[in-house]
Amino acid sequence: MELRGRRQPRWPGQTSIRRCILKADQSRQWRLLDLQALDTRLDQIAHARAHLPQTAAITVAERELGDVDVDLVNARTAVDDVQRELTKAEQDVQLVRDRAARDRARLDSGQGSPKELTSLQHELVSLARRQGELEDLQLEVMERSESLTDQVARLDRARAYVAARLEALRAEEATALGGLESEVAQINTRRPDLVAGVGADLVALYEKIRVAGGGVGAAELTQRRCGGCQLELGTVELDRVRRAPEDEVVRCEECRRIMIRTAESGL
CATH class of the missing domain: 1.10.287.1700 (Helix Hairpins)
Structure with missing residues (x-):
């Protein structure tokens, strides 16, 4: 895991904050979508069991x-x-x-x-x-x-x-x-094989976000829209994501979920 700090203001006039950036190659990030799909299905099953x-x-x-x-x-x-x-x-x-x-x-x-x-x-x-x-x-x-x-x-x-x-x-x-x-x-x-493929560092971040995000810790960025909060990225945010290296784990500025970039992201 590689972490480095950078200052990133969320909007003009806001005091910039330092936050750690997680690095993970794209294959690991894509596996995270598969892990999220499994966890979403587990949540759906738990709900179904309670509401048969x-x-x-x-x-x-x-x-x-x-x-x-x-x-x-x-x-x-x-x-x-x-x-x-x-x-x-x-x-x-x-x-x-x-x-x-x-x-x-x-x-x-x-x-x-x-x-x-x-x-x-x-x-x-x-x-x-x-x-x-x-x-x-x-x-x-x-x-x-x-x-x-x-x-x-x-x-x-x-x-x-x-x-x-x-x-x-x-x-x-x-x-x-x-x-x-x-x-x-x-x-x-x-699930254990997927967890191993994603890596402990990325899984740890994902699990933390998933607990706070109502079961969703990672979502695909599709046509410039975050799959977690379903909001379209603004120009500044879109530019930030576009400039981010492929191995950088980016997060939505609105819902803070991990956004997975794919060929359908519209970047």
Whole structure:
């Protein structure tokens, strides 16, 4: 690495400052673009891993499944409650039927005084009316039981659907993550060779700038425009870059990123 100092004012009237100039042959600088491309892709992969559409969909599906499970528990509890209510209604109806059967048997036998037989007749009328009321109640409970049972069946189907969708989403997420991890592994295999080709001195500067520059430490100068900040170089800046030796590592005066000169730079 060769460093030398020079004074370079950024604009007229500004106090000039001394800064160190890094020297690196063009082949090393061009490899730096390849390194930047790999690092940019690694950043893109990290962002993709954190924002997979399947991950967001899984969160929604898990919430849906939880809601369905709560509804299913409530529906099954309601079915159990109404089943106990139905059992009691059936028992009440049966008790009235048994009582009416006994009274009818006594009345048909003709045993007892006229007053007792008359009382039995009145009781049979009351029992018939009571039995009708209880049977209506039993029917209403049966209808509610059927409705709740249908609701449980619908919720069971809904849960199966959501669970299957959740399983599919998790499989898709695993596949997507596997693909990204495989690409990361490939990049990490290639990166050390590029780092070695760029050189420790240039890589150190690049990494420092990349941290401060939002992941971009070096960019191609294309048609007089910095690829880092996308600003076109002014006349003074363009002249400075044009006059700089090929092995000088030049930086953008605006974004301070390393600018790599190529045949497309328009110098």
